[in-house]
Amino acid sequence: MSEAKILDAALRLLDQGGPVAASVRRIAAEVGVAPNAIYTYFPDKAAVLRALAERLLGGVDHDVFADPEQHWGVRVEALALELRATLTAHPGAVGLLVGGPLDGPSSMALNERLLQLFADAGLGPAAAAQASYLLMVYVFGSVSREVAGVHEGGPLPPEPERAAARRAELSTVPVDRFPLTAAAAVTMAGSTSTEQYLWGLRRILVGLSAVAGPDGDDGSSGAVAR
Amino acid sequence: MSEAKILDAALRLLDQGGPVAASVRRIAAEVGVAPNAIYTYFPDKAAVLRALAERLLGGVDHDVFADPEQHWGVRVEALALELRATLTAHPGAVGLLVGGPLDGPSSMALNERLLQLFADAGLGPAAAAQASYLLMVYVFGSVSREVAGVHEGGPLPPEPERAAARRAELSTVPVDRFPLTAAAAVTMAGSTSTEQYLWGLRRILVGLSAVAGPDGDDGSSGAVAR
DNA sequence: ACAAACTTTGGACGCTGTACAGCCACGGTG
DNA sequence: CACCGTGGCTGTACAGCGTCCAAAGTTTGT
Known part of the structure; x- marks a missing residue:
């Protein structure tokens, strides 16, 4: 018995039965244990789901996109695609990512990489922070809308x-x-x-590249161009 | 007793107690009726929440932004701000909007207006459809992330x-x-x-204005600029 | 072998969404 | 006026939920 086994069971149930299937009782039954045993490893159900969200985000391998040889836009696009693939692989778990605060280590590592990419693009610290926020909102929001309506479990x-x-x-x-x-x-x-997904992503990248430059303009001034 | 009274009560509870407070029993108590009476007007709880989401979206007055004299970007921006204000006024209800399919009449009217605005911008039908989807994702995703963490009710x-x-x-x-x-x-x-919110919104508008033009290019070709 | 610490369990509490059967007040018809 | 059908409403009930408590079991250290 361990945290990992519990998270395995929770993810399995989430995948095949949707959020409603991921109850403490069902998770415990899947592990083969009494419901209360869960509370030895997690203070409450929300902690289980938070940990699961963190694990999923940790599964995104973003070291691949560190290579500064490639154009930053290409790398951001690849990372966004990878992230989307990870999320859509577990539709029932998407709700966990958009609901919570995303302040775990995996989330931060992901954010750090994204900030690095935007720094490579020539965005100043302020603009990079905003840009990474924008991109996260788009990725999560997009996937969330895509899986909305798949009420009862099963894969996409x-x-x-x-x-x-x-x-x-x-x-x-x-x-x-x-x-x-x-x-x-x-x-x-x-x-x-x-x-x-790619269409919207590219509009965003174009909008970002307009503020990218050696001057590090944060692009906060003025309304939309024209 | 009517649908409206039930929705009033549900919204009141949602505002001050968050999603957990909006139980069928609590709603019924707020109206002053037995729990089961709710099922006379709605087939189940989900229907109540869907109807409530529709009502909230219906409260966004977007006729104001029809005036073709103003620049399309300004009008989209104003609409996006209005929409955000409506959503953040009821943080507990935001989850209802991002979870459901948004296929009610108010949602469609909103989408119709947005499509009209992008048509005014010179986007072709395909690009306008994608653009409206992109904007919706950003608005809802952004607000959703903003209210994430306000677990237990109350206003922002x-x-x-x-x-x-x-x-x-x-x-x-x-x-x-x-x-x-x-x-x-x-x-x-x-x-x-x-x-x-405005920073991201303007990046998106800049990215969209890059595909806006008399040619009606759908902007699907190529990667990010440069 | 004994004790202490940790894990796991049975049972319970209050809550949830919802189904069934019955009550009761109403409108139309004799 | 009396009657009866219809539709809104209620009481009761069921299965399931998250979580707490006290007791039991199991492992570890000495």
């Missing part, structure tokens, strides 16, 4: 089926009242969620 | 106290292991969350 279905689901759903949009929304739904159904 | 404390809390928290960052993160925390503590 493969992309073809998800596209079909989107197509079926768009017929419920009242075309006469929301013509643009209906058209947008058709458009969105025509591309994979990875493409959509 | 005023900005000075939040800044103080951030400052107190940053002393827990191990400076030797995460120097950039520590520095970033100091930086973030020096600006209000509204400023941070």
Whole structure:
């Protein structure tokens, strides 16, 4: 019996049964122990879930993206993709990441890497801090919206089926009242969620590269360009 | 007795006690009725919360931003600020918005307006759809992260106290292991969350304006600029 | 072999969302 | 006016939840 075994069981239940399945009693049963035994290793259920979130974030190997030879934008993009892959692999656990404060060591290591990347891009400390916050918000928010609606567990279905689901759903949009929304739904159904993710990510990177430069401008002045 | 009274009570409890306080029994007690009476008007608890989310989104008056005289970027920014204000006014309810699928009429009306704004900006239908998705992700994700950690109810404390809390928290960052993160925390503590929100929002708008133009390019080609 | 420390357990408390059967006050029809 | 059907509401109940307490069991140190 150990913290690791408990987290294993919790993740297993979360993966196949969603958040509702990850109860203290079920976790304990999965480990083969009485419910209360959990409280020997964690003060309460929230601590278990926090630890699990930390473990998942720790699984993102971001040392790969340290190589300063490559362009910073490419490295940020690769890291964002890696992070998304890690999160979507466990849809039921995504809620743990967006709900909590993300102040564990793995979260900080990830943030540190991101800050390093933006420093490489020529952003000053203030701009890098804001940029890393922006990117985190986008990555987590995007994945969160993507898995929203997968109420009861199971992994994310493969992309073809998800596209079909989107197509079926768009017929419920009242075309006469929301013509643009209906058209947008058709458009969105025509591309994979990875493409959509990358599109937004690249807009953000473009917006960031506009403040990147040797002067270290923090880009706080003025409204949108033009 | 009516749907409206139930939603009133639910929102009241959500505001002062957070998500945990919004139980069916508590809502019923607040209305002055037996718990089961709720099920006369809503099939289950989730339906109550969905309806409440819809009502909140319906409270965002976006007709104001239809005026095509003003620059599209200014109008998007104003809408994003209005939306954020609506959400942060009820921190306990933010979770309802990021969890659900956002397919109600108010959500669609909001999306429709956003699509219109991006069409005004010169984005083609595909790019407008992606842009609106990107903006929604940012707004909801940003607010969600902002209210994360306000576990037990109550309104968001005023900005000075939040800044103080951030400052107190940053002393827990191990400076030797995460120097950039520590520095970033100091930086973030020096600006209000509204400023941070606007900073990211403007990076996104800059990134979007790069694909805005008479050609209606969908901006899908190539990696980040440079 | 004894004691101390730690782990695990059975049982319980108060809470949750929700189903079933019955009550009660109302509207339309004789 | 009397009647009866209908629909909102209630009392009760069930299974499950997170968590605490006291007792039991197990391991460790001497």
